[in-house]
Every structure is written in C-alpha cells, then in structure tokens.
Amino acid sequence: LLVKVGILLALAIYGFYLNYTEQKKIKAYFVSIHQELEPAIKNGEVKSKQIDSLVIKVSNCLQILNSKNNDSLVYLRENLGPLVRVNNQPFSFPAIKELLNSSHFSKVKNKETVNLLRELQQQLATINDSYKFSKNRHLLSIEPFMNEFINYSEIALPKQKAILIEGGPPTDYNKMYENMILWNLLSQKLEGYKLQVIRQEEFIKLLQVLNRNLKNQIEK
Numbered sequence: 001l002l003v004k005v006g007i008l009l010a011l012a013i014y015g016f017y018l019n020y021t022e023q024k025k026i027k028a029y030f031v032s033i034h035q036e037l038e039p040a041i042k043n044g045e046v047k048s049k050q051i052d053s054l055v056i057k058v059s060n061c062l063q064i065l066n067s068k069n070n071d072s073l074v075y076l077r078e079n080l081g082p083l084v085r086v087n088n089q090p091f092s093f094p095a096i097k098e099l100l101n102s103s104h105f106s107k108v109k110n111k112e113t114v115n116l117l118r119e120l121q122q123q124l125a126t127i128n129d130s131y132k133f134s135k136n137r138h139l140l141s142i143e144p145f146m147n148e149f150i151n152y153s154e155i156a157l158p159k160q161k162a163i164l165i166e167g168g169p170p171t172d173y174n175k176m177y178e179n180m181i182l183w184n185l186l187s188q189k190l191e192g193y194k195l196q197v198i199r200q201e202e203f204i205k206l207l208q209v210l211n212r213n214l215k216n217q218i219e220k
Contacts, residue, residue, distance in 0.1 A: 029104065030113075030214045032095035037211040040091065044204040047089075051197050054082040058190045065186070067179055073173040080155040083189055086138050090131045091124055104207050110217060116210040123203055128154070135191060145181055149176055 057079040064072045064079070098104055100121060108114050146152060151171045153164045176182055 026104050029099045032220050034214045036093045036095055037207050041207050048200045055193045057082050061186050067178050081157045086134050090128045
C-alpha cells in the first residue's frame with residue numbers, strides 16, 4: 001500500500017511539474033506575442049489615418065472627372081498619386097504563428113485567448129489575401145495604364161518626387177475625362193480603400209483586446 005501511494009504521489013508531482021513547465025512555456029509565448037502586438041497596434045493606427053487621406057484623394061479624382069471642368073485638371077494631377085501605389089500591406093506575427101502551429105496551443109487554458117488567437121489567424125489570412133490581390137491588380141492593370149497614358153513624375157507623391165527628375169512628355173489630362181479605364185481603376189481603388197478602412201478598424205480592435213488579455217495573464 002505504501003509503495004502504491006508513493007507511486008501515485010510521484011506521478012501526481014510529475015504531472016504537476018509537467019503542467020507547470022508547459023504553462024511557463026505558454027507564458028513565454030504570451031510575452032513574445034505581447035511584444036509583437038504593441039508596435040503593430042501603433043503602426044495600424046498610423047496606417048488608418050493614411051488610408052483615410054487616400055480615400056479623400058481618390059474621391060476627389062472621381063469628382064473632378066465627373067465635373068469635366070478644365071479648370072480642375074491641375075487638381076486631378078495633384079490627387080492621382082494614390083492610384084500608382086499599393087498602399088495595403090501584409091502582416092506577420094512569428095510568435096503567434098509558432099504558438100498556433102505547436103502542441104502548446106492545445107494547452108492554453110484561457111478560452112478567450114484561444115478564441116482571440118483563432119480570430120486573429122482568420123483576419124490575417126483575409127488581410128494578406130487582400131494584399132496579394134491588390135499587388136496583382138497593380139501589376140496587371142494599373143502599371144500598364146500608367147506607362148501608356150500618364151507621366152509618373154507629374155503625379156508622384158512628394159517623397160517620390162524628391163528623388164525623380166521632373167519633365168518628359170506631358171500627360172494629356174483632357175483625354176482623361178472620357179477614359180473608361182481610368183474611371184474604373186479609380187472606382188476600384190476607392191472601393192478597396194474603403195474596405196481596407198473597415199478591416200483595419202476591426203483588426204486594430206482585435207489586437208487591442210488580445211493585447212489586454214495577454215497582459216493580464218503575464219502580470220498574474
């Protein structure tokens with residue numbers, strides 16, 4: 001009887017030790033994830049403001065094309081910059097990916113943490129697929145149009161203009177009023193930016209909630 005009790009006690013202590021070391025590893029993951037989330041949240045907030053300004057610029061272009069007012073042509077040139085850039089971006093969280101793909105993930109005790117990490121995984125897949133789509137559309141549709149109809153040095157954003165040589169064949173903006181390709185490209189850009197604003201807001205909120213959840217567990 002004493003031998004059996006001793007064996008059971010040893011197994012219980014060993015099980016407690018395994019659980020302790022497992023939870024310690026999981027907590028280390030939480031610390032790494034927390035360190036990834038902090039800068040991502042700040043970057044996301046900055047990016048949201050940038051996207052808001054791009055929505056305004058693209059909307060201005062469409063309104064100018066609708067007006068068919070020659071006096072507005074100069075403003076078309078000033079607002080076309082967002083058309084020539086891929087402004088959404090992929091996200092990567094190595095610590096989150098490693099935890100989700102490891103055996104440790106099934107041992108996470110906090111159910112809210114599990115659900116938040118799974119939701120983040122789904123949102124990341126959506127955001128990164130959207131980035132690939134935007135990049136492909138840029139290469140297949142926007143760049144060929146730009147190369148044929150628009151002098152890039154005229155519409156480049158200020159940071160890009162600073163490293164370019166302005167000049168070359170002038171863009172014939174009068175023809176832009178009746179250019180169906182330009183209208184559709186701008187409309188698609190506006191749609192993409194507005195959807196990106198919605199996704200960005202949801203994504204930042206999720207990161208903030210997950211960050212608070214992890215911080216509470218780290219501080220216990």
